[in-house]
Amino acid sequence: MSFSNQMMKGLLDGAILGLISQGETYGYEILDKLKAQQFPEISDGSIYPVLLRLSKKGYVTSISKKSNTGGPKRKYYNITEEGKVELANFIYKWNYLNNGMNNLMRSVNDVE
Template sequence: MIPSQMLKGTLENCILKVISKQETYGYEISQQLQEYGFTDIAEGTIYPLLLRLEKNGYITAEYRESALGPKRKYFSITPAGEKELETFIANWRELECAVNQVFHIGGKEDEH
């Protein structure tokens, strides 16, 4: 289980990445995140993040008919969302590198 404080600020961008691959809807996003290892993320956690991403102009939403019931809200990434995702990836790589150096991950362990 990933502590919620560690997820803060990263889950939004993980959702954005899932949407960047193809137009999708909330339940499908939840399923994809579970496949990537986010097993403890409730579907109810995702919807407020989707609303925030939409409010920030990173995604757009469109209701479409569904053969399995009511209309579904499909999300797609905007150019602003693509730019945000690029910025996040660059920042994530920088953070990952720094943390790995502190813990000597991928290198020689500190002898002290």
């Protein structure tokens, strides 16, 4: 199933902040975690612009560390206090929107 870029952009910000809030992580691991949660298909390249945007807004910090597997260095991300506030706002707005959409869809299904 395909989703619009604008819809995915807003959702990815919140989803990635939520994953980073669970503990230090890196880009490819974030992608694996999104896939494990059955998040709609996204490309590897779409994660890094979101991480850059979140970093520029001050919601996450990053540090380069050696890979545990002996590969190249990885950039690990952590959530900031500002990021926690933004995540709380996202969750509030998501719950509000989700509740409204669920109510609307139930009323549509009642008509059929």
